[in-house]
Amino acid sequence: MPSRVRSQGHRVTLGLRLLATALAALLASPSLAGIAGPPAPPEARPEIPLLRHSREAEIRARVERILASMTVEQKVGQLLFVGFGGTEVDEGGPIERLVKGKQVGGVALFSRNIESLTQIAHFTRQIAALLPTIPPFIAVDQEGGNVVRLSEPVAAPPSNMALGAARSVELTRRAAQVQARDLWLLGFNMNLAPVLDVNSNPANPVIGIRSFGEDPALVGAHGAAYVRGLQSGGVSAVAKHFPGHGDTESDSHYDLPALPHDKTRLLAVELAPFREAIRKGGLDAVMTAHIALPAVEGRPRVPATVSRKVLTGLLREELGFKGIILTDGLEMKGIVDAYGSGTAAVKAIQAGADMVLILWTREKKEEVHQALLSAVRDGRISMARLDESVRRILTVKMRRGLFDRRPPPVEEALAVISNSSAGPAIAREIAERGLTLVRSREGLTPIDRRTHRRVVVLSADRTFDREMGRRFPESVRIRTPAVPSRARRARDLERTREAAKDADVLVVGVVNSYQARMVGQLVRTLRTPIVVVNMGSPYLIRAFPGVAGYLCTYSYRPASATAAARFLAGEIPAPGRLPVTLPGMYPLGHSAWVDPRASHGGGGGGGATSRRP
Structure with a gap:
């Protein structure tokens, strides 16, 4: 009798799981949402706690299996987030040698890589095909406003500050969701956005309308909504520029700015939007800024990117961030003048970063790659520390569906984008309401x-x-x-x-x-x-x-x-x-x-x- 009860219970549980899965798929259907796009990732679906726990356990098990099978060279490759010139992959050419040869963890594409929507959709698929075993992040810098790489009909908000002026968190979420649909269809699975800097300094030379505004609560609410919208469409969000570039009067591309505030002020203003995006947005990744925080670090000229007190102590331990920490570009003067790109990469990983962004010169990419390999081989970066980062990278890739989902054929994807009015409509609504x-x-x-x-x-x-x-x-x-x-x-x-x-x-x-x-x-x-x-x-x-x-x-x-x-x-x-x-x-x-x-x-x-x- 007990055996029969257990059997019936198993069938009931299995039935409930199947029903929950079917309902989740139906509710996540793009046709019901009015937005064609990728299947909603699991965490965007209305799962019951038991199923969500089971899904996370499955992800952890898969990640550990992959991690155990990787060589040191493959693991170090996952730390690299690279950029390059060119608009297509030539067999045996420099892009293939870089991406496939180093088995990089991520690729960032910019205006120099984009000629048309047809071209970029083919290009992203070519890049993905180079790394079929562990898919790369393929990122674009599509903030909206004055930082866009893809023009209409691809969705992009007029600017974050226009969204802040519109005062609608739901509008921000919808805008990011529409944007995610277009990016995913084009072959991108990560967006280097949103900007969570609190623009409290009118003299700031680099943020301005890229920010949602000067009120930390406003920036945090809209930032978390943007993260939810983007990630519900299968595209990882990268919040930037941690710990906050909004109250600076110099640009870290050319100098090392400093935030002179004490920790109480930092937690109340600069760090508050990041905390909100972590707790309420389920944020996948954070990009560091080459900014000094002397009140936290204790030394006046140490960039946050290479500070263990900032990345591990503040971001990981105090704010509770468990996702990927990605550095800003390691060719920027705010960091390269003090350390050089290779040394900066090693120090960043030691401080708690997971991936290093190196975009422009072939020599710098080689310098960073060799510096990281050497640091692992001589023990300056321990295997345990290396595995921590690779584990986080694989987990986010798994959660966002990089191992299990692929965008549709190019012609089908472009037809969805060009035949949809969602992108222009949401841009018009933001413009008018802001x-x-x-x-x-x-x-x-x-x-x-x-x-x-x-x-x-x-x-x-x-x-x-x-x-x-x-x-x-x-x-x-x-x-x-x-x-x-x-x-x-x-x-x-x-x-x-x-x-x-x-x-x-x-x-x-x-x-x-x-x-x-x-x-x-x-x-x-x-x-x-x-x-x-x-x-x-x-x-x-x-x-x-x-x-x-x-x-x-x-x-x-x-x-x-x-x-x-x-x-x-x-x-x-x-x-x-x-x-x-x-x-x-x-x-x-x-x-x-x-x-x-x-x-x-x-x-x-x-x-x-x-x-x-």
């Missing part, structure tokens, strides 16, 4: 075409110029280069002054400090009201503090330029709120937009506000 009206004196914006018939538009952006022309066909439009020469700037200024002296309003699109300085000169010399549409850093208003109207898109992507023109024409609202403080002018959370329905009892709107998010 649009922030910072200033509008005397109700200048939207532009009332009954009272402002003579409109002059000065812009370097082709899309903005075109969309303004469609909505204001009688306007005078002047195109200027993004970075004009001094002579060209003088000519454009004179032409603009002449056209605008009898105009009702002058609209100027700006992206960078060159254009911002032009606006400053126009504000000082013209009586005509000026509306600035800022498609770059919101802090640029410091160059023209007296401007009458100020609209921020946080992006020069086409969706953002179109949204700005639509708002100025009165077609859409500007519901976004500042995700940063504009010092001495406007606080975090400010908006000058007034919903016209609010004054007529329509509800749902609001007035000008400076509420915190």
Whole structure:
């Protein structure tokens, strides 16, 4: 009798498992989600705890079997994350010799590797075919905004700061999920994103609109949502730049920045978004920054990348991170000047890093590879330490499905991307919901075409110029280069002054400090009201503090330029709120937009506000 009961119980348990698996597959179906793409990885499915525990046990067992079968050379190869020139794999050529010869753990592709969607889809599949036993990470740097390697129709958010201004965590998650679908179909299984730097320093030269904002809670919530969205689509997220590059005034590509703050401040601000992404996002990987943390490290000029106190003590032990630690590029001046690439690679692994990023020169890749092999052979990197890293790398690859799933044939994948409206639609939604009206004196914006018939538009952006022309066909439009020469700037200024002296309003699109300085000169010399549409850093208003109207898109992507023109024409609202403080002018959370329905009892709107998010 007991034997029969056990048999029945086994059948019931098996039936429940099959039912749970079927339901999970159905719920994860791309057709139900409205997004074609990869099968959802197991941790994105609604599993019962017993099944999830069983899945993790299976992963651990598979990882240990693979690890036990690997040679030292194969294990060291897994630590290498490399880049190279070229757009296809030639048999016996330099890419095959590097990737297959060293059996690398990961590959990062950039604009130099991309000619078209068809080409890159074939290229990623060629790279994957070089390493069929242990698949490589194939990564792209597709943050969105001003850091994109793949253009439309591939999905990418207008910018993280636009998402921060939109104040919708769910929108951020959906944007990342759509992005993951496109990346996976193209053959990528890792994205070097999101940026989790808290942009608390207006003078920061390298982060800016790449950040979700200056509020650690805002950055953490959106960062965790981005991680969940990306990884639910089978693409590993890489949060960067740990321990935080947002309060620096130099760029680690060229120098060694330092964060002088004490540990209490670091935990409350710089580290808070990483902690949130680890705890609530299930983050796969973190990229280190070559930044000194003297309050943690105890020494003033030691980059976080090679600090055991930072990587192991802070990131692993205090923040509880169990995923992959990937260094930033080991050819950057912030680290190579102090150590050299090979020594830096060894020190990074000793400190707790798992993979080292080496992207540009063949000589540096060889230097790093030989340095790591030598360190393992002479015991400076123990076998136990090497196995720790390889185990983490294999575990993430297993969880993300690299051993079990392959993207569809190229033609099928490209058809899904080109026939889908999901990417452009999500970019448009972000652009419109993030649009922030910072200033509008005397109700200048939207532009009332009954009272402002003579409109002059000065812009370097082709899309903005075109969309303004469609909505204001009688306007005078002047195109200027993004970075004009001094002579060209003088000519454009004179032409603009002449056209605008009898105009009702002058609209100027700006992206960078060159254009911002032009606006400053126009504000000082013209009586005509000026509306600035800022498609770059919101802090640029410091160059023209007296401007009458100020609209921020946080992006020069086409969706953002179109949204700005639509708002100025009165077609859409500007519901976004500042995700940063504009010092001495406007606080975090400010908006000058007034919903016209609010004054007529329509509800749902609001007035000008400076509420915190």
